[in-house]
């Protein structure tokens with residue numbers, strides 16, 4: 001699917017960062033037809049949430065499994081091969097060459113799309129240097145995007161700040177998926193590279209990942225509807 005073919009409503013991915021399957025199912029019910037795409041990450045996956053992947057897929061929703069795998073290539077490959085049977089649309093791995101190569105091997109010809117996490121959106125260049133990296137955020141994101149493209153990765157996770165530069169590198173062949181989304185006035189939390197939904201779409205992001213601004217809102221459905229409206233306006 002090219003970016004132009006993605007339905008506006010499918011561009012919002014709500015992160016189900018909730019403590020239990022019951023809490024996640026209650027949130028899904030509250031959000032109803034406002035949300036078509038959900039992300040399952042550490043919190044829910046380690047609280048018994050993996051069976052929810054098939055359940056959501058069977059109900060017509062899409063699932064982004066955000067497990068951010070990183071291990072020796074053989075282990076990543078075998079893990080991804082198991083994950084191909086769960087019914088997810090997207091799976092994340094960290095953008096290290098051996099990891100990405102293993103993930104592409106494990107994905108094989110299945111419909112699962114592998115997204116490489118370039119640099120976490122809670123990091124700035126000082127954080128990278130403190131972790132021992134020589135490159136700053138934009139240089140590392142771009143270097144990893146080039147490696148991901150060569151290795152056959154399907155998409156990239158970055159902040160919306162890097163999307164313009166990434167498009168020039170990967171064109172429209174890869175999905176650009178952006179967390180670090182904050183509607184105007186919402187709390188930043190631990191995110192450091194952020195943008196509003198409308199600005200992220202205008203910058204060229206294909207998908208926006210939003211967690212706390214929706215699931216911790218007093219009215220999650222109203223929060224999701226407001227983001228959907230901002231996305232639609234930016235695309236109009």
Ligand SMILES: O=c1ccn([C@@H]2O[C@H](COP(=O)(O)O)[C@@H](O)[C@H]2O)c(=O)[nH]1
Nearest residue numbers: 015041119120121179180209210211212
């Ligand atoms: O670079 C990354 C990669 C993944 N995430 C995940 O996205 C959501 C964002 O949640 P918010 O509450 O909207 O901050 C969360 O599940 C992260 O694990 C990311 O933020 N940055």
